Amino acid sequence: MTMMVLSRNSEGVPGRGPANDIAGPGWTGKPSQALLDPDSDMVTRLGRGDPAAVQTLISGKLPRLLALARRLLGDAAEAEDVAQEALVRAWKQAPSWTPGPARFDTWLHKVALNLCYDRLRRPRLVSDAGLPETVDRGPAPDAGLLAQDRQARVEAALQALPPRQREAIVLCYYQDLGNQTAADLMKVSLEALESLLSRGRRTLRGALIDLSGPLP
Amino acid sequence: MTPDRFTALSQAYGGHLDRWPVDERSDAVRLCQERPHWTAQVLSEAARLDDLLDAFGLEAPSNDLRQRIYARVRPAATARPLGLRSWGLGLAAASLAGMICGAALMNLAVPDLSNDAVVVSALGDQGSVLDLSNSSAKEPL
Incomplete structure (x- = not known):
């Protein structure tokens, strides 16, 4: 939590990176920013194939990625696919990850967002099952x-x-x-x-x- | 901060100042102190939509999904190229294994000089050097 407070930036959000923090993995940046990325240790261990880091990645990032995709796509199954693919890509990129100005979490959001864009561009069968547009007037x-x-x-x-x-x-x-x-x-x-x-x-x-x- | 700007921020970021851009928060707080009733009303109105948005909660990811992801990543994780530390451990293990094997081979290849058969062979006797089981070779000269 201390790290989060120290890394406050102009966005008003604890621990968030600077404006240009959406580059892909492998770029370099200020070491001070790298130190502030709360995920840097996990990513390093992930790159070494540490099974515990895989667990940390899944438990720590899956809920956020799933929520992002679920609310953007409106489809639970597609959201699961997106979250799964984003995490697999994160694991694949981890060995070449170089801590820089971009935070790992932000990069992961970018990956998930792009996957969502891909799916939103496809022709979709929209189902409104379970999403009532009108108020139910039946018994309370x-x-x-x-x-x-x-x-x-x-x-x-x-x-x-x-x-x-x-x-x-x-x-x-x-x-x-x-x-x-x-x-x-x-x-x-x-x-x-x-x-x-x-x-x-x-x-x-x-x-x-x-x-x-x-x-x- | 002008009242118009305060209203615009509430309409964009909601009724909680901790969600507002940090570089505008102190001005917003100052305006809240100067006009507490008006700002409270503006924030309250925005917070009502925040409460509705909060109603869209999501269930935690299923164990099945976790397992599916782990299954895609975990087998490959064990196949990662070894790191320096692993190389060091592997080298040490290989060296130790080599020493053990080497010692074992030495025991096989180098005869026991105390064995009478070797001595007999060196002296040109008919006994075979390799035929250590030959009882005749073990007979005293």
Whole structure:
């Protein structure tokens, strides 16, 4: 945790790298930045084929990558494929990894994002099963069902957003990446990122207004 | 920070200042101190959407998925090119094995000089050097 605090940057997010931290593995950078990457030791051990490091990689990164892909793609099976492929690529790249200004976690996000882009470009059979667009007017469900309905509504609203707005919200809000890192990953300016976030949130607020009640 | 900028940031980053760009936070905090009621209302409104977004939680990755990934990575992990440390250990092990084998071969190839058969052979006797089991060769001269 101390390391996270020390590595605060201009994005306002602990431990996040500088603006140009999305290059691939193998690049070199400032040693001080490399020391601040909390994953550097794990990646080094991974490159040596340490089985414990493989476990650390999977347990530490799989949930984040799966969440990223799941919220961007809206499909659990595809998200699993993306997360799996990203981790395998990370393992393959680990022996040639050179600590630099880019953090391993950011690079991993870039890999997963590209895999998601590939899938989003393909013709997709969109299924809205489990994602009700309208409010159920039947008998009052119990709290568990209400929570499920709430989650399904939010997911449906998120999936209905234009892809770039959804991506901005997923990266900044759900993945908790800093604004600079998110902008770099999306290859947009900070101003453009802020605009995408604002428009996306405005649309979500409109789509989910019945869940949150009237605004004051 | 102007009120318009404060509102714009809340609409982009939500109702929690710790999600805002760090280089604008101190100005935002200052504005919160100067106009506590108005800023609280702006943040509260943005936080309502944050709460809704938080409703989209996800289950933890399944053990099946973990195992599938591990299966793709783990077998190859053992086949990684050996590192320097491994090379050193391997070299030491090979050296030790070589010493043991060498000693064993020496025992086979170099006869026991105390063996009478060797002495007999060296003196041109009819006994075979290799026929150490020949009882006649072991007979005293």
